[in-house]
Amino acid sequence: xxxxxxxxxxxxxxxxxxxxxxxxxxxxxxxxxxxxxxxxxxxxxxxxxxxxxxxxxxxxxxxxxxxxxxxxxxxxxxxxxxxxxxxxxxxxxxxxxxxxxxxxxxxxxxxxxxxxxxxxxxxxxxxxxxxxxxxxxxxxxxxxxxxxxxxxxxxxxxxxxxxxxxxxxxxxxxxxxxxxxxxxxxxxxxxxxxxxxxxxxxxxxxxxxxxxxxxxxxxxxxxxxxxxxxxxxxxxxxxxxxxxxxxxxxxxxxxxxxxxxxxxxxxxxxxxxxxxxxxxxxxxxxxxxxxxxxxxxxxxxxxxxxxxxxxxxxxxxxxxxxxxxxxxxxxxxxxxxxxxxxxxxxxxxxxxxxxxxxxxxxxxxxxxxxxxxxxxxxxxxxxxxxxxxxxxxxxxxxxxxxxxxxx
Amino acid sequence: xxxxxxxxxxxxxxxxxxxxxxxxxxxxxxxxxxxxxxxxxxxxxxxxxxxxxxxxxxxxxxxxxxxxxxxxxxxxxxxxxxxxxxxxxxxxxxxxxxxxxxxxxxxxxxxxxxxxxxxxxxxxxxxxxxxxxxxxxxxxxxxxxxxxxxxxxxxxxxxxxxxxxxxxxxxxxxxxxxxxxxxxxxxxxxxxxxxxxxxxxxxxxxxxxxxxxxxxxxxxxxxxxxxx
Numbered sequence: 001x002x003x004x005x006x007x008x009x010x011x012x013x014x015x016x017x018x019x020x021x022x023x024x025x026x027x028x029x030x031x032x033x034x035x036x037x038x039x040x041x042x043x044x045x046x047x048x049x050x051x052x053x054x055x056x057x058x059x060x061x062x063x064x065x066x067x068x069x070x071x072x073x074x075x076x077x078x079x080x081x082x083x084x085x086x087x088x089x090x091x092x093x094x095x096x097x098x099x100x101x102x103x104x105x106x107x108x109x110x111x112x113x114x115x116x117x118x119x120x121x122x123x124x125x126x127x128x129x130x131x132x133x134x135x136x137x138x139x140x141x142x143x144x145x146x147x148x149x150x151x152x153x154x155x156x157x158x159x160x161x162x163x164x165x166x167x168x169x170x171x172x173x174x175x176x177x178x179x180x181x182x183x184x185x186x187x188x189x190x191x192x193x194x195x196x197x198x199x200x201x202x203x204x205x206x207x208x209x210x211x212x213x214x215x216x217x218x219x220x221x222x223x224x225x226x227x228x229x230x231x232x233x234x235x236x237x238x239x240x241x242x243x244x245x246x247x248x249x250x251x252x253x254x255x256x257x258x259x260x261x262x263x264x265x266x267x268x269x270x271x272x273x274x275x276x277x278x279x280x281x282x283x284x285x286x287x288x289x290x291x292x293x294x295x296x297x298x299x300x301x302x303x304x305x306x307x308x309x310x311x312x313x314x315x316x317x318x319x320x321x322x323x324x325x326x327x328x329x330x331x332x333x334x335x336x337x338x339x340x341x342x343x344x345x346x347x348x349x350x351x352x353x354x355x356x357x358x359x360x361x362x363x364x365x366x367x368x369x370x371x372x373x374x375x376x377x378x379x380x381x382x383x384x385x386x387x388x389x390x391x392x393x394x395x396x397x398x399x400x401x402x403x404x405x406x407x
Numbered sequence: 408x409x410x411x412x413x414x415x416x417x418x419x420x421x422x423x424x425x426x427x428x429x430x431x432x433x434x435x436x437x438x439x440x441x442x443x444x445x446x447x448x449x450x451x452x453x454x455x456x457x458x459x460x461x462x463x464x465x466x467x468x469x470x471x472x473x474x475x476x477x478x479x480x481x482x483x484x485x486x487x488x489x490x491x492x493x494x495x496x497x498x499x500x501x502x503x504x505x506x507x508x509x510x511x512x513x514x515x516x517x518x519x520x521x522x523x524x525x526x527x528x529x530x531x532x533x534x535x536x537x538x539x540x541x542x543x544x545x546x547x548x549x550x551x552x553x554x555x556x557x558x559x560x561x562x563x564x565x566x567x568x569x570x571x572x573x574x575x576x577x578x579x580x581x582x583x584x585x586x587x588x589x590x591x592x593x594x595x596x597x598x599x600x601x602x603x604x605x606x607x608x609x610x611x612x613x614x615x616x617x618x619x620x621x622x623x624x625x626x627x628x629x630x631x632x633x634x635x
Contacts, residue, residue, distance in 0.1 A: 315486050
């Protein structure tokens with residue numbers, strides 16, 4: 001019975017190919033938008049979260065008058081207040097901490113090709129440097145990070161390398177920091193305005209070189225690795241409490257976990273995803289109006305046939321199911337094409353706009369999940385049914401006499 | 408219980424309300440035996456279409472009773488009427504009324520599909536019926552590829568598909584050329600000879616003459632006569 005109704009519905013669609021094609025197109029575009037935008041949203045999510053969650057065992061401590069921006073490089077300034085050795089020792093006494101790495105900030109004169117500029121420098125443990133600044137979207141443009149044991153080597157920010165001096169600094173170039181020779185081991189890629197700009201204008205050194213160079217121990221930030229990711233949040237609170245007590249104020253230190261950063265980033269991406277889906281939903285509403293329009297025309301045109309079917313014994317439910325199926329077939333075929341176009345569209349959009357979306361060097365890989373495909377198909381089916389209910393009911397309720405008489 | 412296939416008691420049908428009410432059928436009392444061959448005649452506007460619609464369960468009477476195979480259909484709801492139409496009545500329309508998107512075979516099978524018959528049985532039976540009306544070489548053709556007479560013969564096959572108690576034909580030869588018309592009348596006569604009740608609405612006296620009984624309708628009043 002259902003198979004027969006399906007057959008009739010399918011034949012009806014075949015009779016009106018060109019008009020139905022336009023309706024297909026409407027729903028296909030709507031579904032395509034959903035699939036593509038969800039894939040891009042998911043891709044953003046995974047690009048950012050995937051990188052950040054590798055750092056989820058890290059707590060970043062800064063002084064409260066310095067804002068910590070989310071992307072790891074965000075420990076700026078360092079010229080205001082700083083941490084003391086006592087702070088470091090107190091942190092060391094907290095349970096569950098694996099390692100403590102102070103980050104040092106300072107200013108030096110840097111000479112390159114007989115030109116001298118003031119440049120900000122940052123000193124930290126080389127292993128941690130590559131771990132934190134080496135993640136994909138911070139990453140290096142050229143060269144390598146400093147390794148443990150390297151001496152007089154540095155990693156140079158993009159602006160320092162390309163804009164501070166008349167000629168560009170390259171990997172292997174010799175630069176003179178406070179009259180000491182350093183070799184450029186790597187150059188950061190440009191971060192731009194999208195995330196923190198802190199690597200762009202910095203030169204990064206190992207902690208040992210920093211101390212040798214400046215003689216200072218100006219600890220502006222502390223990176224702490226916890227043993228158990230689940231405890232990161234509570235350890236961050238303990239750290240804040242301990243340091244604040246040392247300095248006698250409530251808000252001297254600011255300890256944040258990568259998880260909390262992750263959460264806020266996820267929130268932002270979530271909002272972006274909702275906005276993207278909202279746009280897709282508008283496309284779908286338009287498409288469903290298209291289906292309803294096609295179905296209403298179809299019911300009108302086939303009033304006579306509806307009358308015939310009723311005269312030879314079709315129940316109202318038979319007529320209803322024939323027209324519901326017609327709408328369903330249109331939306332399902334449109335939906336399937338929409339999914340295919342959506343996957344193609346997401347990939348080409350991702351390839352075309354990856355860099356401008358998230359800053360240089362970030363390849364946005366759109367991720368089409370099975371659940372997004374199932375969701376899209378479900379939405380297509382729902383749209384098909386909802387927009388055919390009214391036309392189908394109209395058809396089912398026709399009086400057989402009047403319908404048969406209708407020419 | 409009796410053996411009437413159709414029987415009415417004071418059947419009335421009004422259209423409209425109040426002052427502009429039209430009395431389309433007035434107190435019709437009629438009994439039709441199984442296996443009769445009856446022509447309904449009358450000028451246009453006489454109420455013959457109304458009567459036909461009531462007999463075909465396409466419409467409900469305003470008052471009175473209508474029994475089809477001893478079932479009072481005047482009180483049935485729409486879906487129950489659809490069931491009666493499907494099981495008891497085979498329609499043949501003046502304009503054939505085949506579904507243009509379906510082939511001859513599918514058109515015949517459609518009626519059985521609404522009755523829930525399995526596909527194999529439907530298509531076998533449809534082929535058999537089309538063979539009976541002389542269209543075994545036309546089963547795959549769509550209505551637009553058939554002549555008027557051929558389309559009407561497909562319609563006859565369709566009307567017979569669910570083995571109805573009554574064949575109701577509304578001007579079956581009205582849109583067919585003379586030769587095709589006689590062929591259709593021959594087929595209807597054959598069907599009647601096999602025991603089927605056939606009721607033809609017509610204003611063609613030559614068609615009416617072939618029936619055993621004539622029901623004449625004039626201004627909503629029904630009277631029956633032997634045709635010869």
